[in-house]
Amino acid sequence: MKTNDLISLLAEDAPVRLRLGRRLAFALIGGTAVAAILLLSTVGMRPDLASAIETARVQSKFMVTLALAIAACGLVFHIGRPGISLKPWIFALVAAPLLLAAAILTELAVLPETSWHAAMMGRYARFCVFFIPLLALGPLAFFLLALRQGAPESPGIAGAVAGLAAGGIAASIYASHCPDDSPLFVAVWYTTAIVIVTAIGGLIGSRLLRW
Amino acid sequence: MSYSTREEEWADWMRAAMSGDAQAYHRFLSAVTPYLRAMAKRRCDQFGAPASEAEDVVQEVLIAVHLKRGSWDAARPIGPWLSTIVRNKLIDSLRRRGRHVTVPIEDVIATLEAEERADNLDRLDVDHMLEKLKDPQRDIVRSISIEGTSVRQTAERLKMSEGAVRVALHRALKSLAALYRSETREDE
Numbered sequence: 001m002k003t004n005d006l007i008s009l010l011a012e013d014a015p016v017r018l019r020l021g022r023r024l025a026f027a028l029i030g031g032t033a034v035a036a037i038l039l040l041s042t043v044g045m046r047p048d049l050a051s052a053i054e055t056a057r058v059q060s061k062f063m064v065t066l067a068l069a070i071a072a073c074g075l076v077f078h079i080g081r082p083g084i085s086l087k088p089w090i091f092a093l094v095a096a097p098l099l100l101a102a103a104i105l106t107e108l109a110v111l112p113e114t115s116w117h118a119a120m121m122g123r124y125a126r127f128c129v130f131f132i133p134l135l136a137l138g139p140l141a142f143f144l145l146a147l148r149q150g151a152p153e154s155p156g157i158a159g160a161v162a163g164l165a166a167g168g169i170a171a172s173i174y175a176s177h178c179p180d181d182s183p184l185f186v187a188v189w190y191t192t193a194i195v196i197v198t199a200i201g202g203l204i205g206s207r208l209l210r211w
Numbered sequence: 212m213s214y215s216t217r218e219e220e221w222a223d224w225m226r227a228a229m230s231g232d233a234q235a236y237h238r239f240l241s242a243v244t245p246y247l248r249a250m251a252k253r254r255c256d257q258f259g260a261p262a263s264e265a266e267d268v269v270q271e272v273l274i275a276v277h278l279k280r281g282s283w284d285a286a287r288p289i290g291p292w293l294s295t296i297v298r299n300k301l302i303d304s305l306r307r308r309g310r311h312v313t314v315p316i317e318d319v320i321a322t323l324e325a326e327e328r329a330d331n332l333d334r335l336d337v338d339h340m341l342e343k344l345k346d347p348q349r350d351i352v353r354s355i356s357i358e359g360t361s362v363r364q365t366a367e368r369l370k371m372s373e374g375a376v377r378v379a380l381h382r383a384l385k386s387l388a389a390l391y392r393s394e395t396r397e398d399e
Contacts, residue, residue: 001337001356003248006270007240009356013380015231016281023281081282082299083291151279151296210392211275 020149024077027146031139031166035173038135045176057181060103064186065175068096068194069168076143076165079158080150096168103183111182122180125189132193133200136163136170140201144208151211159205160198167194214290214324217242222289229280240273243293247272250301250314250322258310267336268304274388275300294319304391340390348383351376 001009018026039045052058071092078084111119122128143162152158171190180189221239228236251265251272276296283292298319341349347369354365366376 001270001341003244003266003270003273004241005356005359006273006337007237007244008359009352009380010240010273010277010384011228011233011237012355012362013277013377013384014228014233014236016229018281019229019285020282021284081284081292082279082295083293084284084287149279150282151275151299153295153299211279211388 018149020080020146021077023146023149024080024143027139027142028073031142032169032173034138034142035135035170038138039173039177043131043177046179049176052181055181057103057107057183058175060099060106060183061175061178061181061186062172064096064100064103064183065168065172065190067099068093069165069172071095072161072165072168075161076147079161080147080152082151082153100183100187104187107183116184119182120184120188122182122185122189124178124180125185128174128178128180128185128189129193129196132167132170132174132190133196134170135173136166136193136197138166139169140166140197140204144201144204147205147209150209152209155209155211156202156206158209160202162205163198163201164194166201167197170194170197218288218290221293222285225280225283225289226285229285240277243276244269244273246323247297250297250319253322254301254305254310254314260308260310264308268301268308270337271304271388271391272297272300274384274391278385278388290320290323294323307392336391337387340387343390344383344386347371348379348386351379352383352387355380 046052053062071089074092075086075089078086078089107119108116140163143166144159147158147162150158171194174190221242224235224239224242228239247269248265251268252262255262255265255268276293279296283289294316298314298316301319302314341352344352350369351365354360354368355362360368362373362376362380365371366373369376371379
């Protein structure tokens with residue numbers, strides 16, 4: 001086949017049905033909806049959420065998970081686009097750990113040393129590490145499928161970023177159920193859960209997102 | 212023509228293409244190809260690889276640009292997007308052919324900015340890959356590319372709807388890209 005023939009062939013397939021940005025937006029909405037429905041139809045939100053949300057610990061839990069979700073989603077929306085700088089979003093990712101560090105310092109200052117360990121272990125650590133990745137599967141699948149239309153420089157990193165964003169979304173949703181409010185708990189168990197999702201995303205992405 | 216006017220022209224064509232203008236898309240691909248060829252040739256010369264191999268690389272890069280065009284944000288300049296795709300695919304394609312290279316992005320930009328040169332080589336791995344496609348994909352690709360028939364004529368001949376032919380064509384192009392990825396890796 002001559003190159004000119006190939007060009008004629010490609011030209012016949014000119015229209016783009018759904019651009020990357022649109023696909024990712026659908027993935028974000030769809031994935032978040034799936035995760036929210038999964039939570040609501042199983043364990044549900046904590047019954048005391050309305051009063052709990054007024055406490056600094058619960059607020060900081062939501063702030064940390066939402067900061068992560070927003071920054072990582074911003075990265076997902078740009079990582080499949082060649083020639084665009086990712087720097088602002090990489091910097092934005094730092095917000096979540098900083099917020100968490102501030103919350104931990106406050107917790108350590110307020111809480112007597114004898115109860116640090118109990119606060120860190122919480123009551124439902126195992127369930128947290130199991131359920132956040134489960135909630136993340138929907139958003140992760142949606143993001144990965146949408147990113148197949150993109151052209152990420154490194155497929156593995158793009159997959160990991162999709163996992164991080166899915167983990168952030170799942171953690172934000174799980175926080176509405178989770179009765180363990182200590183930042184020490186969040187730092188250990190939420191982080192573990194999100195690292196698991198990130199690793200899964202990286203593994204799948206390194207295969208699925210090759211182009 | 213300066214690079215910036217050319218870049219704007221390419222962007223206009225690509226915008227039109229993405230909303231379905233096949234002619235504009237044809238102009239875009241034809242305009243970009245000589246630059247891709249110059250880059251691929253330079254790399255192949257470096258390894259003493261035959262010119263036909265450079266043309267294979269050009270075609271593979273064209274297919275990548277095609278399949279990834281939805282990742283261009285039409286509100287942004289097309290140059291950085293194109294250079295990055297081309298560079299990554301160029302490295303990838305040469306590497307899978309056993310040529311380990313690095314292609315600085317500056318080189319790609321410099322070539323895109325240089326004056327145009329025209330020549331038209333042919334021959335291809337694609338023919339070899341084509342054999343691996345299933346019908347009706349293979350038939351459709353042959354008919355449109357080599358015999359130069361339109362989608363409508365192809366649809367009539369195969370007693371398919373135009374939409375079905377378009378879908379099959381799109382899938383065929385995706386399969387071709389996947390075949391390249393799996394096939395040429397044996398060289399490593």
